Amino acid sequence: MPFSTRGDSPAITDLRTRVRRTLHAVTSPQRLNRHDEDETYDFELYEALAAEGLVGLEADVDGRGPSHTSQVTVLEELGAGATSIGVSMVVQYMGVELLHRYGTGDQKAEWLGPLLSGSARMSFGLSEPAGGTDVARQMATWARRAPDGTWLINGAKKWIGGASTATFIILLARTSAVEKSGIDGISMFIIPRDTPGITTTPIDTMGIRGLEQADVILEDVAVPAENVLGDVGSGFRNVLATLNGERLNGAAVALGIARGALSCAVDYANGRHAFDKPIGSFQGLQHPLVDALTRTESARHLLYNGAEMSDQGSGEAVENLSGLAKLSASEAATTATDIGMRVMGGWGFHRHLPMQRYFRDARLYTFAPLTDEMIRNQLAQRHLGLPRST
Ligand SMILES: Cc1cc2nc3c(=O)[nH]c(=O)nc-3n(C[C@H](O)[C@H](O)[C@H](O)COP(=O)(O)OP(=O)(O)OC[C@H]3O[C@@H](n4cnc5c(N)ncnc54)[C@H](O)[C@@H]3O)c2cc1C
Structure with missing residues (x-):
């Protein structure tokens, strides 16, 4: 690695080699450039990284999460060339962590397993048109519970990476009025991307053009009670x-x-x-x-x-x-x-x-x-x- 003043452990050296080998096998400077110019995601590269075990890392569905040292090693390597794929990998690792920490056994089997193997990709929907830094207080996306327990979600999310092609979105919505803490009363939902009522529109961005950022509109999106991730009302805290x-x-x-x-x-x-x-x-x-x-x-x-x-x-x-x-x-x-x-x-x-x-x-x-x-x-x-x- 040019310029590095810090030694890697043998395990991290091996991991770095695996990322570089995969990048070398699949991509090239011209190809990275083309995805940036065309604003297209390199699915083949993502699949190759997943097949090499670089999404799941040391994690398994039952207990172990990926180590932070492994995650940052993979991400540094991707950032140095395939930056947009690196940004999308940040989102996948976040999904892994959220599902690991807060998922039920059934949720882990249904969503975490495919995420770790790379057969599913996720998006994370938090930011909104009126709020990024202060999103909890500004959140205008609401989920309201129907008499049969189903949640109906309405609202808009902004800048959601990879939303049009993701398998599912982990999305935050307000489920009760703003409280004193400012961060409670928001819940987290696992929403299959093909659920009726979701519309995505790409945003033309200056950078990270190899990963689509999207406006996501939710109109009466029905989500079953078992798709709440973590406790109702604690989503933002989580x-x-x-x-x-x-x-x-x-x-x-x-x-x-x-x-x-x-x-x-x-x-x-x-x-x-x-x-x-x-x-x-x-x-x-x-x-x-x-x-x-x-x-x-x-x-x-x-x-x-x-x-x-x-x-x-x-x-x-x-x-x-x-x-x-x-x-x-x-x-x-x-x-x-x-x-x-x-x-x-x-x-x-x-x-x-x-x-x-x-x-x-x-x-x-x-x-x-x-x-x-x-x-x-x-x-x-x-x-x-x-x-x-x-
Ligand atoms: C390429 C891209 C990918 C993204 N991917 C995702 C994604 O996948 N999912 C998702 O949910 N979001 C995503 N985002 C949104 C991103 O997380 C937000 O842009 C970010 O949180 C900042 O929010 P904002 O843009 O609304 O800025 P604002 O919150 O409006 O901030 C504007 C300015 O005000 C400053 N400011 C605000 N409050 C304070 C304060 N108290 N003290 C000092 N300064 C302050 C900020 O520092 C900033 O300089 C993405 C954005 C981009 C452009």
Whole structure:
């Protein structure tokens, strides 16, 4: 791995090799570019990754979940090239975690098993047109219980990755009025994508174009009582409990973007000549490249430390570390892609070359799954002991 200042265990080295081998066998820079240009999802690549066991990892239906260290390893590798597939894998890992933690035996058999094997793919429906950061208070999607126990869901979700082709959506809807806590009264539902009343419309996005983002409209969508995931009213709380993993996984894709962009920039700096020298010999380019390297490697240490600590058991230290890792990786990605564009001059603009894709894709992890501003708020309060930000 170019630039890495951190050693992997033999198991993680083996896992990295499996991801790289699968990427090498199925995809190519041209193919990644085509999916980005055409805004199409690479189903064949996803299926190959699933067949290699990279969705399920160490997880089984009955007890064991995938380790955080394994998840971030796969996601870093995908982020470095097949970024959109990496983003969709973040969603699958989230589904695995939610079903593992809150699923009943029947739900695990029906939904988790196929997810782990890759025969099913899921979308996660939380954000809404009027609310992302403050989605719990703003949530306008309602689920109301009919006399026979069936839930009828009406509302709209925004930016839902892969929603038109997913097998099912894990979706949050309000089931009782906003309470004082602001986060209770929301429930989580497992909804087969082909349930009548669901309409999806793709959104034309600047980045992550190899994974469709969709508007999802729900009109009288009937969901049986047994498809409530976790306790009624606790859905948003349950999602918050998985946020450490989400932050780590987002950080891993961002780290991959930083590494991929830096590697491209250094190759270019060595190969391109000006004034009879490789442009990489100019100090004006070397210093910002080293700054990007420093950010990338700092993010790597925070991320893998956070993942290892998470695997050993959660706690406030892990919460802070996962926040620091996410911030650090998002900044590494934006810094590396910015200097990458500068190093490549006009060639950075060429749509057949990957730098402009990294540059666009890097923006996602400045605001997802949680905005960098909110992470700063949380770190200020929890880590620095400052008053709650207003
Ligand atoms: C490519 C892509 C994929 C996505 N995938 C999914 C998905 O699969 N499922 C899903 O549910 N959602 C998804 N999202 C939505 C994403 O999670 C939201 O965009 C994100 O949570 C931010 O919400 P918002 O865009 O509504 O921004 P807003 O919440 O409107 O925030 C706007 C600005 O206000 C700032 N702000 C808000 N509150 C505070 C505060 N208290 N202090 C300081 N600053 C504050 C924010 O930091 C930000 O800078 C996706 C989005 C994109 C673009």
